[in-house]
Amino acid sequence: MSLLRKAIFFKLRSNCSTKLLKVASFPATRMFFSSTTSRMDSIYSSKISQIIRAINGEASDDAIKYGIHCIAIKSALNVEASVATSLISFYLHLNDLESARSLFDLIPTKDFISCTAMITGLCKCGEFMEAINIFRSMQSCFDSPNLVSFLSVLPACANTGSLQYGKQIHGSIIRRERHMEARLQNSLIDMYAKCCKMNAASLVFDAMETKDDISWKNLIIGCIQNGELRKAIGYFSRMRTSQVEPGEIIVRNLIAICPQLNCFKFGIELHCYCIKNGLLTLVSIGTAILKMYAYFKEIEMAQVLFSDLQHKDHITWSTMMSVCSHTKQAILALKIFKDMVIENVQVNEITLVSLLQACSLLRALELGRCTHGHLTKLGYNCNVFVISSLINFYCKLGILGKAEILFSSLQEKDLVCWSSMIHGYGINGHGEKAIRSFSTMLDQGLMPNKIVFISLLSACSRCGLLDEGWKWFNSMEEKFGVTPCLAHYACIVDLLGHKGKVERALEVVRTMPFEPDASIWIALLSWCGTSDGDLKVAEIAAEKLVRIDQNDTSWYITVSNMYSMANQWEDAKRNRYLIEEKSLRKQLDVA
Numbered sequence: 001m002s003l004l005r006k007a008i009f010f011k012l013r014s015n016c017s018t019k020l021l022k023v024a025s026f027p028a029t030r031m032f033f034s035s036t037t038s039r040m041d042s043i044y045s046s047k048i049s050q051i052i053r054a055i056n057g058e059a060s061d062d063a064i065k066y067g068i069h070c071i072a073i074k075s076a077l078n079v080e081a082s083v084a085t086s087l088i089s090f091y092l093h094l095n096d097l098e099s100a101r102s103l104f105d106l107i108p109t110k111d112f113i114s115c116t117a118m119i120t121g122l123c124k125c126g127e128f129m130e131a132i133n134i135f136r137s138m139q140s141c142f143d144s145p146n147l148v149s150f151l152s153v154l155p156a157c158a159n160t161g162s163l164q165y166g167k168q169i170h171g172s173i174i175r176r177e178r179h180m181e182a183r184l185q186n187s188l189i190d191m192y193a194k195c196c197k198m199n200a201a202s203l204v205f206d207a208m209e210t211k212d213d214i215s216w217k218n219l220i221i222g223c224i225q226n227g228e229l230r231k232a233i234g235y236f237s238r239m240r241t242s243q244v245e246p247g248e249i250i251v252r253n254l255i256a257i258c259p260q261l262n263c264f265k266f267g268i269e270l271h272c273y274c275i276k277n278g279l280l281t282l283v284s285i286g287t288a289i290l291k292m293y294a295y296f297k298e299i300e301m302a303q304v305l306f307s308d309l310q311h312k313d314h315i316t317w318s319t320m321m322s323v324c325s326h327t328k329q330a331i332l333a334l335k336i337f338k339d340m341v342i343e344n345v346q347v348n349e350i351t352l353v354s355l356l357q358a359c360s361l362l363r364a365l366e367l368g369r370c371t372h373g374h375l376t377k378l379g380y381n382c383n384v385f386v387i388s389s390l391i392n393f394y395c396k397l398g399i400l401g402k403a404e405i406l407f408s409s410l411q412e413k414d415l416v417c418w419s420s421m422i423h424g425y426g427i428n429g430h431g432e433k434a435i436r437s438f439s440t441m442l443d444q445g446l447m448p449n450k451i452v453f454i455s456l457l458s459a460c461s462r463c464g465l466l467d468e469g470w471k472w473f474n475s476m477e478e479k480f481g482v483t484p485c486l487a488h489y490a491c492i493v494d495l496l497g498h499k500g501k502v503e504r505a506l507e508v509v510r511t512m513p514f515e516p517d518a519s520i521w522i523a524l525l526s527w528c529g530t531s532d533g534d535l536k537v538a539e540i541a542a543e544k545l546v547r548i549d550q551n552d553t554s555w556y557i558t559v560s561n562m563y564s565m566a567n568q569w570e571d572a573k574r575n576r577y578l579i580e581e582k583s584l585r586k587q588l589d590v591a
Contacts, residue, residue, distance in 0.1 A: 085114040092121030119152040128156040132165060147181060154187040158194040166191045186214045193222025198231075213244055220250050229257045233266065248282050255288040259295035267292045271305075280309065287316045294323035303332075314346040321354035330361035352380060353389040360396045368393050384410060388420040395424025415446060419455045426459025434459035435468055450482055457491035461498060469495045486512075490520055497527025502537045521545050 091099040104118045115138040122131035135153040150173055157166035166188075173184055185208050192201035205211070205219050216239045223232035236254060239246055246254075251270060258267035271289050279285045286309045293302040306312075306320045317340050324333035337355055340347065352375050359368035372390060380386045387406055394403040407413070407421045418441045425434035438456050441448070448456075453476055460469030473492055476482045489512050496505035505524055509516050521541045528538035 085117045088114065088117050088121065092117075092124065095125060097121070097125050097127065116146075116149045116152050119149070119156070123152065123155050123159075126159075128160045131156040132160070132162060147184065150184055151187055154184075154191050158187075158191040161195050163192075163195040163197065166195060180209065182208065182210060182212060182215070186212075186218055189215065189218040189222065193218060193225065196226055198222060198226050198228060211242065211244065213247055216242075216244055216246065217250050220246075221253055224253050224257055229261055232257065233261075245277065248279065248285060251279060252284055252288045255285070255292050258292050264296050264298075267296070281311060283309075283311050283313050283316055286311070287319050290316065290319045290323055294319070294326055297327050299323065299327045299329055299332075312345075314348055314351075317343075317345050318348055318350035318354065321351055321358075325354040325357035325361070328361055330358040333358035334362075334367075347378065349380060349383055349386050352378075352386050356386075356389045356393045360393050363397060365397055365399075368397070382410075384412070384414050384417050388416045391417070391420040391424060395420070395427060398428060400424065400428050400430070413441075413444075415441075415449055415452055418446065419452045422452065422459060423455035426455065426462050429463060431459050431463025431465045431468075434463075435465070438472075448480055448482065450485060450488070453480075453482055453484075454487050454491065457488055457495070461491045461495040464495070464498050466495060466499050466501075486514065486517060486520070489516070490523055493520055494523045494527075497524060500527075500529075502527055502529075502534050506537050506540065516544075518545060 088100045088103050091097075091103065100118065100121055104114065107114055115134055119131045119134050119138075122128070122134070131153060135149065135156075138149065150169060154166065154169065156162070157169065170188055173181075173188075185204055188204045189201045192198070192204065201219060201222050205215060208215060216235065220232050220235050220239070223229070223235060232254065236246065236250065239250075251274060255267060255270050258264065258270070267289075274280050274285055274289070280289075286305065289305055290302055293299075293305065302320065302323045306316075309316065317336065321333050321336045321340075324330070324336060333354055337351065337358075340351065352371065355371050356368060358364075359371060375381065375383075375386055375390075387410060391403045391406050394400070394406070403421065403424050407417065410417060418437065422434045422437050422441075425431070425437060434456060438448070438452070441452075453472070456472055457469055460466075460472070469492065473484065473488065476484055476488065489508065492508055493505045496502070496508065502524065505527070509520055509524065512520075521544045525538055525541040525545070528534040528541070
């Protein structure tokens with residue numbers, strides 16, 4: 001036995017670095033020949049565990065770690081709970097879940113530490129249900145799980161939505177009088193938030209004596225994920241008054257919800273907060289603010305921010321290009337791309353899509369073809385997102401044949417590709433082809449979404465296909481489970497107006513389940529002719545438009561001109577009087 005231990009010792013010494021041996025120190029080597037066998041096994045097992053844990057924290061060669069595992073097997077110490085637990089942590093660190101499972105199963109007597117290590121590792125690898133099952137087994141074997149055990153299993157409950165089991169664990173925590181532990185309370189808030197129980201998360205939060213940045217983060221992000229956006233802003237205000245400063249994750253997520261709330265003022269306040277607290281040095285924060293300004297079409301503010309950012313990565317550059325393209329600043333988008341090339345910034349798919357959008361706006365065929373060649377050279381010719389943008393580009397320039405070739409070359413077509421091709425047929429006046437493409441998509445088992453239906457209904461509207469348009473509009477919710485939104489109704493209103501059915505279009509607008517915006521009334525007004533029915537509809541549309549924007553009375557002039565063309569001079573005069581009345585009221589309000 002002593003010779004075997006000597007051989008193991010010298011094997012370890014030859015394989016491990018001097019630094020690692022210093023960490024382990026081996027004070028027990030003097031006892032190798034004088035201690036009892038059981039004591040020697042315990043000491044040696046402890047030292048092996050120390051070495052493995054030390055090596056796990058080092059950037060050393062994995063071969064050394066595998067070698068120590070082999071030595072543990074040779075000395076029959078691999079079934080020792082402490083050694084096996086250290087090895088399990090090592091293999092989980094390498095994401096080798098199969099080896100970790102095998103080691104765990106070989107342990108004859110599992111303890112708290114080995115079970116907890118396995119649960120933590122399984123959660124890290126996304127095997128949440130297996131982690132919960134091991135915790136259940138552990139509860140049946142041991143009387144009282146410790147703090148680390150609870151902390152290791154709560155993320156599994158959170159990520160699987162196991163609310164009932166999470167509640168049981170919460171009850172177990174209260175029974176063991178662990179409910180005042182801040183780390184457990186933070187995990188419980190996260191668990192309840194991810195299980196869509198924000199009231200329970202708030203109760204746990206309010207019961208906390210000391211709230212740290214993680215407590216606030218879990219609650220605020222939970223509110224955002226559960227759609228309680230106003231509450232998230234309220235908690236953010238409370239957090240600031242509590243002297244706990246929000247970090248990157250909270251601020252970035254709050255910036256992202258500004259477009260959803262249509263709250264530009266709050267977005268500016270967050271921008272100011274980031275400047276004051278030095279958060280603009282973080283690339284993710286700068287990029288989030290750029291996206292926010294893009295949504296509100298504040299191109300000048302986006303430009304100033306982009307210029308002031310000291311740290312820009314390829315995502316920031318691509319976002320700025322996207323801002324320019326979506327706000328139809330094509331020349332500026334090309335300038336940003338030129339600067340990217342000069343700065344040797346990595347080009348990604350967002351960059352290429354934004355560049356193609358700029359080419360479409362400028363109708364720059366040659367530049368678009370160069371971009372096509374460049375993206376092929378970079379290996380993006382199989383990227384459905386990029387190819388869809390390329391299809392849009394060729395369709396908008398009327399080169400439908402090239403778009404069809406690109407579409408046919410794709411082996412796997414997603415909804416974005418189909419939508420691009422259907423839209424392309426529509427803008428080029430091929431409504432029947434758009435409908436055939438939609439039918440082919442259905443035959444291939446793909447279910448349309450809102451965007452696909454907008455492309456289809458827009459094609460029907462452009463080509464005057466009233467019966468087909470009504471057919472697919474009426475089948476959206478009933479057959480495909482897609483609830484019509486404002487854009488779908490706008491297509492139908494435009495389609496009815498195109499076919500001269502203005503009064504019927506007004507009926508559709510009045511039966512909409514939400515308030516129509518200016519685009520709906522403008523579309524309706526644009527199709528009104530000089531017949532009596534049309535003129536009445538035009539007057540209603542103009543009145544609605546003036547209510548939406550009280551500073552713009554030009555719509556009354558449009559209706560007045562319609563009455564004049566129809567020789568209805570009294571009605572024309574009445575509309576002119578309405579313009580003068582609105583103008584007078586405006587002057588009185590200012591005074």
